[in-house]
Amino acid sequence: MRIVVAPDSFKESMTAVQAARAMAAGIRDVLPSCAVARVPVSDGGEGFAEAVTAAWGASWREVTTVDALGRPRIAGFGLDGERAVVDLASSVGLEHVAPGERDVMRSSTLGLGRVIAAAVDARARSLLIGLGGSASNDMGLGMLVALGARCLDGEGGEVEPVPAELSRIRSIDAEPARRRLEGISITVAGDVTNPLTGPHGAAAVFGPQKGLTEPAITRVDGEMARLADVLGLSQWVSRPGTGAAGGTAFALAAVLGAQLATGIDHLTRVVGLREQLNGADLLLTGEGALDGQSLDGKAVSGVLRLAHECRVPSIVFAGRVSMGVQARRRLADLGARDIVQISDPSEPLETSLRRGPDHLRRAVAHALRQ
Known part of the structure; x- marks a missing residue:
């Protein structure tokens, strides 16, 4: 048997x-x-990188990074030759923030960006990134900043990439992040098909479970639409899947050129x-x-x-x-x-x-x- x-x-x-x-x-x-x-x-959330690492028979590399609130924590990625697997949940996942400490307006994906950077530094040329279980709704700006991007106010000063500060951002220099991942193939595995903005977008659908109030949902949704326009990528806001992990899929696909795939279907093949x-x-x-x-x-x-x-x-x-x-x-x-x-x-x-x-x-x- x-x-x-x-x-x-x-x-x-x-x-x-x-x-x-x-x-x-x-x-x-x-x-x-x-x-x-x-x-x-795993469908792309908690345990995704670990599951793929086990299936590949790959090595696990630990990384010192931060959680969604910027507090130090240890996460990791799987490395098999020139391919690496990362998941958002192990660094900036919601489960790492106690219910009484959750503050989506001050949360970001900076920690995920640091893990991705570590995988790139380990000479990975192909990245498989699982999205799911996110504590943030920063449209992936924290991740981009960790990879070298800059969010700037009207006077050229740095702006923290968290929802509470989105309204202060007047320009985004994403080129350093693009150069950091130049020549690297990226596939994103997520379990949702929601767009970045709108009534079925990241803030409207997933914001409440992360602590966004109705007024905050409207504000954050509008700011994400505005910032997509600032990036010259407004055509991406309604594309299915870009709302995954608080809009992190938008940053990965629209800014960094990643391919979006359904988490469990992709994993079963992997x-x-x-x-x-x-x-x-x-x-x-x-x-x-x-x-x-x-x-x-x-x-x-x-x-x-x-x-x-x-x-x-x-x-x-x-x-x-x-x-x-x-x-x-x-x-x-x-x-x-x-x-x-x-x-x-x-x-x-x-x-x-x-x-x-x-x-x-x-x-x-x-x-x-x-």
């Missing part, structure tokens, strides 16, 4: 790599001679998931919270679709399940034989998160015995 395990991360509990390890342990508790293929996945599924008897996948959004471009839905195409039945595991009958039916149509909640609802959340790997291992073993 051969089983493929391809989980996403269980946020605040396990990375995708740790979840895959726990699933494999649960399988061997019941089927010690079973062949297990571990293929951790890690060779289809090849792993060929001839498999079962797929195990999962994520921290399984809900209606899990079916809309997220990692689990992408993995299930691919398994369904390969005619491999699947079981889905989650820390928390909140799905209606219709959503469950859609999962069943994708070949999911069962949906398993790994935690006990009566257990305190903090305990469940801490014991996530043990819970997942036991849930997998129990499901296979069933």
Whole structure:
């Protein structure tokens, strides 16, 4: 028997790599001679770089950078020869800022730019950048500044690249950033198709979950449209995908020439998931919270679709399940034989998160015995 395990991360509990390890342990508790293929996945957010690094068999390089509020932290990137993989979540992700400390108006992507710069300094000529889980809404200006760009006021003074200061910016010199990445191929993997601005843009759709109020949404949205015009790139504001990660995708694609790709679809090709599924008897996948959004471009839905195409039945595991009958039916149509909640609802959340790997291992073993 051969089983493929391809989980996403269980946020605040396990990375995708740790979840895959726990699933494999649960399988061997019941089927010690079973062949297990571990293929951790991510839709471009938390754990993306780690998952790709594992699939490539690449080395992991740590980088001293900053979080979204400019505080020191350690992030990293995977390096395999001249190709590197980076994700925004490991440096300026929302999970690195405690709920009471979150301030999107003072947050930026500067930390991501520093990780990208480190990958370039390591002689990477091809960059795969995962976007997702962002704490900022700075349209990627912080990242550009870290790569050498300058945001200037009317008198030529430097302006901090955060939403609270966007109205002070009168010109942006992006050429140093373009030169820094000249000749480097960039592919961006994200899980959203929203444009930079407008009613479906970065500020309007994702701003509220980061703390933007209604007046601030209108202000930031307008400033991003104005600054795109300052850059001579106003034609990009309505393009699908440019609103990913608070507009960071706009900076990467419009300013730096990156190609935009759907996160999970791109990742399944990168890690060779289809090849792993060929001839498999079962797929195990999962994520921290399984809900209606899990079916809309997220990692689990992408993995299930691919398994369904390969005619491999699947079981889905989650820390928390909140799905209606219709959503469950859609999962069943994708070949999911069962949906398993790994935690006990009566257990305190903090305990469940801490014991996530043990819970997942036991849930997998129990499901296979069933």
